[in-house]
Amino acid sequence: MSHPDPRPLHASAPSAPLAGRLGVPGDxxxxxxxxxxxxxxxxxxxxxxxxxxxxxxxxxxxxxxxxxxxxxxxxxxxxxxxxxxxxxxxxxxxxxxxxxxxxxxxxxxxxxxxxxxxxxxxxxxxxxxxxxxxxxxxxxxxxxxxxxxxxxxxxxxxxxxxxxxxxxxxxxxxxxxxxxxxxxxxxxxxxxxxxxxxxxxxxxxxxxxxxxxxxxxxxxxxxxxxxxxxxxxxxxxxxxVPGDPSSAAFPIVAALLVPGSRVVVENVGLNPLRTGLFTTLREMGAALRVENERISGGEPVGDIVAEYTELSGVTVPPHRAPSMIDEYPVLAVAAAAARGTTRMKGLAELRVKESDRLAATAALLAGNGIKAEIEGDDLIVHGTGGAIPGGGTVETHMDHRIAMSALVMGLAARAPVTADDAAFIDTSFPGFAALMNGLTTGTPLAAP
Incomplete structure (x- = not known):
């Protein structure tokens, strides 16, 4: 079932690396x-x-x-x-x-x-x-x-x-x-x-x-x-309210995948029960560090520095799922560009998100030239060790995180990637396209 007024968005590789400091919407x-x-x-x-x-x-x-x-x-x-x-x-x-x-x-x-x-x-x-x-x-x-x-x-x-x-x-x-x-x-x-x-x-x-x-x-x-x-x-x-770590995931993964990039995301919530993605990216070899750590309103916060890195596949244990349940689609994009195979275990909860997010993530990959399969509640992604082929149109199923993951994929792909409806991004990350475009020259995220 689609939104009554779909707003497709097109993402292509930027002509220059991503660079700059930014804040993401509140958690x-x-x-x-x-x-x-x-x-x-x-x-x-x-x-x-x-x-x-x-x-x-x-x-x-x-x-x-x-x-x-x-x-x-x-x-x-x-x-x-x-x-x-x-x-x-x-x-x-x-x-x-x-x-x-x-x-x-x-x-x-x-x-x-x-x-x-x-x-x-x-x-x-x-x-x-x-x-x-x-x-x-x-x-x-x-x-x-x-x-x-x-x-x-x-x-x-x-x-x-x-x-x-x-x-x-x-x-x-x-x-x-x-x-x-x-x-x-x-x-x-x-x-x-x-x-x-x-x-x-x-x-x-x-x-x-x-x-x-x-x-x-x-x-x-x-x-x-x-x-x-x-x-x-x-x-x-x-x-x-600190910056939302689930929203910070998108510019962070984009910076890791676009060659030459260095991005600082300021004032991000670092509650240890929310930072499973950052742990996983570091296991994949990501150049990711935290500066200016502090406590605000009972919650730990800090600034995250992300730099382009050639990533390697890992196995993500099932017990980590609750601390990164919303980040698996964008992790799958990172895994698509990594060397080797990434296996994400125990993802049953993804089936009852805004969409069947497990099936939607697998389809996002398959439609853009990445070999992936679902085994039980596990998602297995076979990385390219380089640029993602891209070229697909992604069915977002009214799911803001699938839409943003598709657009991050387009920034790191050889051929542009289209999200069939980006209207729902506003539910969690108003101004996402403008913010990402502000990190580089040109407008890599634009209406097709």
Whole structure:
């Protein structure tokens, strides 16, 4: 199913290396959470560096609909006056979450703990994505859900009048499911307990502490156990959103693949549960280093320097998947240019992203002259050890990361690569083409 107004984009090898310093949009995960926590805190939360892509703007609109005061005060600067834990009000209309699975799933957790009724929908891509993975554990609070077949949007939720704390072992590694359970637990008396067998991104735990909640994390034989003491008074706290490491991945990989390039991406979030791609690229031999490391708002940040490198294939272990789940498509592009074979293991979770991202990534490679195959939940890429052939038109399936990966591939290919629809890039990386074009002469990214 395509966007009603597709915007194809064409990428060709630049005539000069990529060079310069740049910032990437604010971290999407942290941006969503900053708006949500601000809405259930007491007082006014000042947010700077907020990602102003479509996904996050949907969250801002939803928090307004639930009774918080949410105002933009400048570029990336927002102010949220909250209603306190348990204080959200029933929305007058349907909540449209657009393309954002994170916003939809986390918000279901937040609503579950409030005695309100809400209806939620999204775009065609989001309406295909599974919500049962959150509605099942959230039902334990006493919340009720009515969904389409397969647990899909649109859905209706009636939150619990007297929510119960959740005790839940995650069947799959998912920061979204974990976060939904913790957000539901805010309104419940007692302790909410979530167990994850593989550590997933912990922005929710960090931000809960930043706003004054009591959260403990313990590594046990059962897995990582997260406990939240319910019904805290969350107090407004300023949030400086770092650059999104998932967005930084695209200019970084482009710099590694375009000969002679050197790019510095400033103020990138370096949470160790998000940096699996950088670890993997270094294993492939990438000239990648971090400067100016610091802590901001409870999160580690720094500037990443990436220089052109001839990469080598590696095996990426399955336990690393949660820390780089959004970066596999662009890693596959790096693997396509590397010497030897790269095997990425344990990618089942990619099948339920904005698209079946595993199949879409394999198709992206095959359509541009790269031999690749899927074996079970593994993606195997046979690198060229040099320039990628290119020349294909990539079906993006309304998936912003497939679109950006295709365009990075075009910068490192012998023949231009076309993304059939780049409109969805705005959900996470507004201004992507202009920023990439600004790193070199000419306009290697342009409408065909």
């Amino acid at each position: 999407k995960s942290i941006s969503h959470r900053a708006l949500m926590f601000g809405a259930v805190a007491v007082g006014t939360t000042e947010i700077s560096g907020l990602l102003e892509g479509e996904d996050v703007l949907r969250t801002a609109a939803a928090m307004r609909a639930l009774g918080a005061t949410v105002d933009k005060t400048g570029p990336g600067a927002w102010r949220v006056s909250g209603r306190g834990v348990g204080g959200l009000v029933e929305p007058a209309d349907v909540l449209d979450m657009g393309n954002s699975g994170t916003a939809a799933r986390l918000l279901l957790g937040l609503i579950s703990g409030h005695p309100i009724f809400a209806v939620m929908t999204g775009d065609a891509s989001l309406r295909r994505r599974p919500m049962k993975r959150v509605t099942d554990p959230l039902s334990a609070t006493g919340a009720q859900f009515w969904t389409r077949d397969g647990g899909r949007l649109p859905l209706a939720v009636r939150g619990a009048a007297d929510p119960l704390p959740i005790d839940y072992v995650l069947p799959v590694a998912s920061a979204q499911v974990k976060s939904a359970c913790l957000l539901a637990g805010l309104c419940a008396p007692g302790t909410t307990r979530v167990v994850e067998k593989e550590p997933t991104r912990d922005h929710t735990e960090n931000m809960l502490r930043h706003f004054g909640a009591t959260v403990s994390v313990e590594d046990t034989a059962e897995g990582r156990v997260i406990r939240l003491e319910g019904q805290p008074e969350l107090v407004a706290a300023p949030v400086l």
